[in-house]
Amino acid sequence: MSNMNSNTDLARRNFLKLTGAATATSGLALAGISAAQAAEPVPIPKSWDKTFDVIVVGSGFAGLSAAIEAKRAGANVVVLEKMPVLGGNSTINGGGMSAMGSDLQKKLGIKDSKEAMLADMYKAGLGLNYPAQANMVVDKSNEAYEWCRDYLGVKFKDTIAQFGGHSIPRTHTTTNQSGSGIVQPMIAKCEEIGVAVEKKVYVKRLVVDGGRIVGLEVIPRYREGQENSSKVKFYKAVKGVVMANGGFSADVAYRSTQDPRLTKELATTNQQGATAECLKEMIRIGANPVQLSWIQLGPWASPEEKGFGLAPIFAAYASYTHGIMVDPDTGERFVNELADRKVRADAILKIGKPGICFCDEDGMQPAKHVMGKLLEREVVHKFDTLKELAAFYKIPYDKMQAQVDRYNSYVKAGKDPEFDKPFQMGQKPMSVAPYYAVRFWPKAHHTMGGVEIDTEARVIDIETHKPIAGLFAAGESTGGTHGACRLGTVAVPDCIVFGRIAGQMAAKA
Secondary structure: OHHHHHHHHHHHHHHHHHHHHHHHOOOHHHHOOOHHHHHOOOOOOOOOOEEEEEEEEOOOHHHHHHHHHHHHOOOOEEEEEOOOOOOHHHHHOOOEEEOOOOHHHHHOOOOOOHHHHHHHHHHHOOOOOOHHHHHHHHHHHHHHHHHHHHHHOOOEEEEEEOOOOOOOOOEEEEOOOOOHHHHHHHHHHHHHHOOEEEEOOEEEEEEEEOOEEEEEEEEOOOOOOOOOOOOOEEEEEEEEEEEOOOOOOOOHHHHHHHOOOOOOOOOEOOOOOOOOHHHHHHHHOOEOEEOOOOEEEEOOOOOOOOOOOOHHHHHHHHHHHHOEEEOOOOOOEOOOOOOOHHHHHHHHHHHOOOEEEEEEHHHHHHHHHHHHHHHHOOOEEEEOOHHHHHHHHOOOHHHHHHHHHHHHHHHHHOOOOOOOOOOOOOOOOOOOOOEEEEEEOOEEEEEOOEEOEOOOOEEEEOOOOOEEEEEEEOHHHEOOOOOOOOOOOOHHHHHHHHHHHHHHHHHOO
């Protein structure tokens, strides 16, 4: 009788682990995992091809932070990157990093607080943020900024920007306004301290022994289309595996199971390697998936360029901050240009066509270094008068001019009664020709959901709700920190804060 109960209990636990994961991902079979595959264990190899203390999967902000900290803690570390180049989406982002309470904020007289930054995150996240994780990111955001600046040697501008959804300016930007300004110093630090890096390595399966993650089954010399290759190797992780594999915005098949609206017709800002196989593998071995259907659309993306492009730089530092966006049919504003990303993206989708965002010569200056390329590529267009701008985009000129006049009066008064746009970045009335305009249409950008972790970056089991031994995760592969919508430039501290923790914890596991 006791044996039967034991078998029944074991079957129930296995059922919960499989069906719970499948339910939470809204149809795992649609994303390429069958029940048979999920139940099939990866055999422990008789001999391992390579052995490391810590294996880090992914070479973006989170992965490189984890690798550096694990190595500093005395571990033998390797970073595995699926693509032929390092950095992933981190390299192509805008280089902005939120930091609360920095010395630069104080120098510029900007008063910020933990409560204010958390309030901004919760408002954008619709209150779905996991408090412990959100608190950790805010508490350690300035420490992460100083670690980048002082330990890695990242070069930041001596100015601070205010991104959409933030009530206070707190975005510190690399001098080249690119995430490569952080990734390249990270890569250099890895080389300096002896972190091994392997490119074109596809993670096929996690190897589990007695409930603990002990290594990986990988496909070396990987090329797209070789996901089912039988030419595999086994890498042993003596202490732990850190999954910093990023999000899945470029994975149309998977993202559309989470949000059916995100079909192939919707472009993405992500590089092509931002796919879901590592997420699905963590789910397969029992990791708890959370908030996977919250997928952020970037409201500053231009349909005139592929991928992330340069339009987001013009948007974040110039047109959204120092200009306005109008509905081309009415010539009038329809959203706070500095609202969070979800609010702006939803507003653009609601009018059903790209919004036209523009600023004047003075407002363009913060993005001046990219204007040559944007104009050459005809992503941004330049006009001597607002009347020419209206004619080009087929906007009712009289209504648009009246809207500009109203907006200029709001700037002078320091208050926007129409949409409550904040004026804390030295905005001036738009009156200095020429004018610069762009079309914005959302693209899939950031996946807020992922596997659940605790504040020690340990991956949580779906059934026991306890950490899975030997498995850590950080960055966009995890969920909970941002809730429904991530604030712009909060991804970098999130990745670095939890990446560093993951590396430290894995090294002493």
